Amino acid sequence: MAVSSLAEQQRIDQLQMRGIVKQFPGVLAVDHVDFEVRAGEIHALLGENGAGKSTLMKILYGLYHADEGAVLIDGVDTAIRSPYAAIQRGVGMVHQHFMLVPSLTVAENVALGLKSSRGWRLDLDVVSKRLNELSERYNLKVDPNVPVWQLAVGEQQRVEILRALYKGAALLILDEPTAVLTPQEVDELFQVLEQMTADGRAIIFISHKLHEVLRISQRITVLRDGRRVDTIPTSGATKATLAEMMVGRPVVLEYEQQPSNRGGERLHLNDVSALSNRGELGLKEVSLTIYGGEIVGVAGVSGNGQTELAQVIAGLRPTKGGTIAIDGKDVTGKPPSQLQLLGLSYIPEERMEDGVIKEFTCAENFVLQDHGRKPYVSAGFLLNLRAITDACRDAIRQYEIKTPGTETPIKSLSGGNIQKLVMARELSRHPQVLIAAQPTRGVDIGASEYIHQRLLDERRQGTAILLISEDLDEIMALSDRIAVMYEGRIVGIVPRAQATVRQIGAMMAGAELEVS
Amino acid sequence: MHSSNLRAFLDRLIDGLLPLLSLIAALAVASLLLIALNADVGQAYAALLEGAFGTQNAFAETLVKAIPVMFVAIGICVAFRANVINIGGEGQMIAGALAGTTATLALSGAPSLVIIVAALAAGFLAGALYGGLAGFLKAQFNVNEILSTIMLNQVAVQMMNFLLNGPLLDPSEQGLNHIPKTARIVAEAQLPRLVIGLPDGTLLFDRTRLHYGLLIAIVLAAVIYIILWRTPIGYRIRAVGYNERASRYAGISVGRQMVLSMFLAGGCAGLAGVVQVLGLQYRLQTDGSPAGFTANAGFNGIVAALFGGLNPFGAIPASILFGGLLVGAQNMQRDLGIPASLITTINGIVVVFVVSSQILVKWRGRRRAQQSTTRTEVPLDSPIVVEQQA
Ligand SMILES: Nc1ncnc2c1ncn2[C@@H]1O[C@H](COP(=O)(O)OP(=O)(O)OP(=O)(O)O)[C@@H](O)[C@H]1O
Ligand SMILES: [Mg+2]
Numbered sequence: 001m002a003v004s005s006l007a008e009q010q011r012i013d014q015l016q017m018r019g020i021v022k023q024f025p026g027v028l029a030v031d032h033v034d035f036e037v038r039a040g041e042i043h044a045l046l047g048e049n050g051a052g053k054s055t056l057m058k059i060l061y062g063l064y065h066a067d068e069g070a071v072l073i074d075g076v077d078t079a080i081r082s083p084y085a086a087i088q089r090g091v092g093m094v095h096q097h098f099m100l101v102p103s104l105t106v107a108e109n110v111a112l113g114l115k116s117s118r119g120w121r122l123d124l125d126v127v128s129k130r131l132n133e134l135s136e137r138y139n140l141k142v143d144p145n146v147p148v149w150q151l152a153v154g155e156q157q158r159v160e161i162l163r164a165l166y167k168g169a170a171l172l173i174l175d176e177p178t179a180v181l182t183p184q185e186v187d188e189l190f191q192v193l194e195q196m197t198a199d200g201r202a203i204i205f206i207s208h209k210l211h212e213v214l215r216i217s218q219r220i221t222v223l224r225d226g227r228r229v230d231t232i233p234t235s236g237a238t239k240a241t242l243a244e245m246m247v248g249r250p251v252v253l254e255y256e257q258q259p260s261n262r263g264g265e266r267l268h269l270n271d272v273s274a275l276s277n278r279g280e281l282g283l284k285e286v287s288l289t290i291y292g293g294e295i296v297g298v299a300g301v302s303g304n305g306q307t308e309l310a311q312v313i314a315g316l317r318p319t320k321g322g323t324i325a326i327d328g329k330d331v332t333g334k335p336p337s338q339l340q341l342l343g344l345s346y347i348p349e350e351r352m353e354d355g356v357i358k359e360f361t362c363a364e365n366f367v368l369q370d371h372g373r374k375p376y377v378s379a380g381f382l383l384n385l386r387a388i389t390d391a392c393r394d395a396i397r398q399y400e401i402k403t404p405g406t407e408t409p410i411k412s413l414s415g416g417n418i419q420k421l422v423m424a425r426e427l428s429r430h431p432q433v434l435i436a437a438q439p440t441r442g443v444d445i446g447a448s449e450y451i452h453q454r455l456l457d458e459r460r461q462g463t464a465i466l467l468i469s470e471d472l473d474e475i476m477a478l479s480d481r482i483a484v485m486y487e488g489r490i491v492g493i494v495p496r497a498q499a500t501v502r503q504i505g506a507m508m509a510g511a512e513l514e515v516s
Numbered sequence: 517m518h519s520s521n522l523r524a525f526l527d528r529l530i531d532g533l534l535p536l537l538s539l540i541a542a543l544a545v546a547s548l549l550l551i552a553l554n555a556d557v558g559q560a561y562a563a564l565l566e567g568a569f570g571t572q573n574a575f576a577e578t579l580v581k582a583i584p585v586m587f588v589a590i591g592i593c594v595a596f597r598a599n600v601i602n603i604g605g606e607g608q609m610i611a612g613a614l615a616g617t618t619a620t621l622a623l624s625g626a627p628s629l630v631i632i633v634a635a636l637a638a639g640f641l642a643g644a645l646y647g648g649l650a651g652f653l654k655a656q657f658n659v660n661e662i663l664s665t666i667m668l669n670q671v672a673v674q675m676m677n678f679l680l681n682g683p684l685l686d687p688s689e690q691g692l693n694h695i696p697k698t699a700r701i702v703a704e705a706q707l708p709r710l711v712i713g714l715p716d717g718t719l720l721f722d723r724t725r726l727h728y729g730l731l732i733a734i735v736l737a738a739v740i741y742i743i744l745w746r747t748p749i750g751y752r753i754r755a756v757g758y759n760e761r762a763s764r765y766a767g768i769s770v771g772r773q774m775v776l777s778m779f780l781a782g783g784c785a786g787l788a789g790v791v792q793v794l795g796l797q798y799r800l801q802t803d804g805s806p807a808g809f810t811a812n813a814g815f816n817g818i819v820a821a822l823f824g825g826l827n828p829f830g831a832i833p834a835s836i837l838f839g840g841l842l843v844g845a846q847n848m849q850r851d852l853g854i855p856a857s858l859i860t861t862i863n864g865i866v867v868v869f870v871v872s873s874q875i876l877v878k879w880r881g882r883r884r885a886q887q888s889t890t891r892t893e894v895p896l897d898s899p900i901v902v903e904q905q906a
Binding site for chain 2: 314316335336337338339340346348353354355356357358359360364368369371372376377381382383385
């Protein structure tokens, strides 16, 4: 079967959502929203963290049921009561938080929930074969036989997209697909999306990155606090107008940076190596020194050792040689608890898996490291619940985290708000050394700006900061020096003043540092 | 808004009643077996109810049966909250009983309070070490705790049989056909009977076998509740149970929490053993079979803990329900001549239904999160699906 053509029964010329309302305890997440998308169109959905984007899309995908409102497909009122029904009607979704089973292979994950032509038996070879065709056609490369847990986040996303395509999605919802991608990968994704719209599919695209939205979409709908602000054609929109529509006030998109006030040596890595999850040498003899009051940005295509680098420093991954020192003290092989006492904070890349305990409340999550330390224990052995709640409430206010309260389970917060809480927690610990991995991934522009300001504040106060990001703009805007990683090595360290995007990009692709 | 509040209330009411409904469903299924045996179902269940709660003495017996189950169940709450599946209640209970009895016999002559406190401490410690051993094997060598605790149960039974037939055997039982039991403990070591005086002068549970073990269990439930939800120790145990990766990230030693949770769980089961000796049997005695001393309290405690929502205070009523079932079933057997094996079967059916009802409650929670406006704290995505933060 040709994968390019769209099966007749699944074609969607026009999909409308009318007067959608969804209430969660304490939050009106979606408030009488009208939304429309047409075949061949990429329709962008914009809004701050917690504006209701994911909720609206989950309703369309049948994961949540709306309290009010209707979905019309080609003018016909269609009840989508479950993801299964959505898929039947040609609606596919790639979630903000991936939904793959880690222990299964790529092909097995795609086969989940499929009807097999061989009755109850899985025809995995057929799945693999079609998967190969699809990934060939759309240039989405993954090995169907690798278990998902071995894949980097970017690769997992390709699997999610392939899975939706495999099921024949005529309308594909992409919830923040670019948050995990490198600029290079974003270009590739956009080619895939354009190919898909050319094939007559419709795409709903959610992103916090305005330049992407401006580049790829034809129309833009902006949500704020659960309500639709407006739907406008992309031509004629600018970053500034969009930002203002989203936030409700003008937003500063650029900020000046003061010169570095470099202090003493804080973190020192000497020839550090480590294994990756696949058991290969993922980090190869990396040496790096970070001084107090500076931000060292780590640029690189995802999967080139950045994750291993962060985890090794945080004490979460054993070294395979080399030494790590904090303030001149050898800390190689020390457990995270001891590193924390030396003033190390770590904002992990995979916040849902590493950074929070989903079942715990916001308040409980706020004291993940420090629940046993001073302000949070009273009488020597009891948790001081009042102090914990107060600290969390302060953070919620300060970082404008959208949550009904401190006792809400953190899993019911929107993705960006969870990230803000993790950020607030780590900075409230007054770190001496801060590792920030993808700190603004999935965070809206207003909050990104705030997080950047806070990182610069930390820098001013003398913290040594290692900033790992796939967003080159972020690296260029904040770093004093930029270290580029390629295949587990640091291929070069460039002072920002001398760095150009072109040069960094070339080094990310493996070119040696050109000495100028 | 108003109607959705009502719906929320109804939803929670149904969730609360589900365990009870599942019990009724189990009894309905069991009645098919009774019919197959030509027994009068109504009469049978009347006998069960009468036997469990019908008289003061019946209720006291129910409580007496429930006490060891409570202790074990309270401990299971800790282990299961740490996601350590402790099946070793039986062995830990035996370890506690052996240590507690030995201490009691060694201390005869000491003041009452000294003996009792020392015996409880010894029983707790022995059970805790025995449970902690399984936790240690899991943390250190990644030995599956389900297997290790089941094997340790066997070891404990054999150890008890050996000790009760030899070193600890009652000196007056030295014959060939002796019953394996220790000497009787002194009166000072025995837990007092629990009699409740009402304001009007009547005595509740007078002349029954109900003993102070019940109060100890209630105190223990409070202590464990505080540990789990009000101390850093409990925080860490629950954190590890929910998410090992994030716990490690937070600097929590996952292995240590596993050992600790098994230590506490084993300690509670150990107390079940001593309290059974000090409060009821006044000696350690078995018939040589695996459940000869424990009467399966180590296993029933697991079900009671799940039934009670892994909350120590839920574990107490759940255990009483189980005690009632056990005592009532005996009465059913006596009055109607229903075979004992059927009683065991009915017990098993109840266990299956109760555990299923717990799964159903979770599932309902998930569905609710999907479609309505009611309050819920259950995961939104199905449990086999792992969310990965993008
Ligand atoms: N299952 C849930 N239970 C309770 N509240 C929820 C649930 N899901 C979302 N919410 C709340 O609804 C609001 C909208 O959340 P949603 O995830 O749709 O935001 P979003 O626009 O996708 O934000 P982000 O950009 O951060 O992903 C938030 O305030 C969130 O806390
Ligand atoms: Mg979202």
